[in-house]
Amino acid sequence: MRPPTRVAGGGGGGYWAARKARGRGRGGAAAAAAAAAAREYDGYNALFGDGAGVWYATNRGDRPGVARVVEPGIHVLSNASLDTPWPKSERGRARFAAACAEHAARGPAAFARALLDDVLGDDAACALATGTGCTEAHEANFCYVHVPLTERLAGGAYGTRTSTAVLVAADGGVTVVERDRADGGWAEQALVFPAGASPA
Numbered sequence: 001m002r003p004p005t006r007v008a009g010g011g012g013g014g015y016w017a018a019r020k021a022r023g024r025g026r027g028g029a030a031a032a033a034a035a036a037a038a039r040e041y042d043g044y045n046a047l048f049g050d051g052a053g054v055w056y057a058t059n060r061g062d063r064p065g066v067a068r069v070v071e072p073g074i075h076v077l078s079n080a081s082l083d084t085p086w087p088k089s090e091r092g093r094a095r096f097a098a099a100c101a102e103h104a105a106r107g108p109a110a111f112a113r114a115l116l117d118d119v120l121g122d123d124a125a126c127a128l129a130t131g132t133g134c135t136e137a138h139e140a141n142f143c144y145v146h147v148p149l150t151e152r153l154a155g156g157a158y159g160t161r162t163s164t165a166v167l168v169a170a171d172g173g174v175t176v177v178e179r180d181r182a183d184g185g186w187a188e189q190a191l192v193f194p195a196g197a198s199p200a
Contacts, residue, residue, distance in 0.1 A: 031055035031067035038065035045077055051172070056082050074100075092145040095119045108175035109190050112165035116179060120146035120163055149181065171195040 027050035034046050038059035047070070048055045054070040061081040074097055075082060076089040083089075099118035103111050149159035164178040172195040179186045 026050040027052055028055050028067065028069075031057045035059075035065050035067040045079075045082065047077065058082070088143055088145050092119055095121065095145070108167050108169065108173075109177060109192070112167050112175055112177035112190070113188075115165045116163055116177065120160075169195070 027048055031046070031048040032055075034044075034048070035057040038057075041059065043060050045058045045060065046056070048057065048067075055067050056070050056077075057067040058081055059065060070082070074093055076084075076093045078084065078086055078089050080086065096115070096119050099115050103114035103118075106114060144160075146163065147159045149157050149161075159181075162178060162180050164176065167175045169175075174191075174193040176191040176193075177188065178190075179188045181187075
């Protein structure tokens with residue numbers, strides 16, 4: 001979902017909003033800094049988190065420029081506002097809940113891989129959203145949780161190129177599993193940051 005107008009000199013909204021928030025504190029303070037700059041940038045959605053919680057800031061929807069707390073639970077962020085009930089978003093939410101119930105007892109890296117396998121599974125029977133104002137052919141590019149690489153759009157291939165699962169343990173340890181398209185397949189890498197370690 002793209003905003004109808006662009007901010008002159010604004011550039012990518014998410015990138016610049018994140019830069020604005022850098023150095024303004026953690027979590028809620030960083031989200032508030034990004035929200036305060038809502039009118040300076042093109043459309044963006046941003047999530048900020050620390051050990052105390054998660055916050056959401058955006059310059060879209062009916063509350064632009066307001067940072068809000070994200071309550072515990074399963075939330076979905078696509079190209080619209082947080083938890084907009086698009087068909088692909090609700091399908092992804094249901095898959096995530098089912099994958100958590102089935103695989104949570106696994107070790108972190110195996111759990112992360114299972115999430116990627118199950119949540120980003122085959123969308124061959126993808127149901128098109130309605131009421132978006134887009135043609136059916138255009139909507140077909142965006143109905144997937146995980147978009148297959150196609151030649152549908154002018155200018156070349158379009159599709160999901162990178163998928164990442166990030167798990168943060170109760171003790172602060174972080175496990176990241178990422179898959180990137182490479183030579184017609186997927187290349188995977190896994191990173192583990194033990195509790196107390198700095199990724200820097």
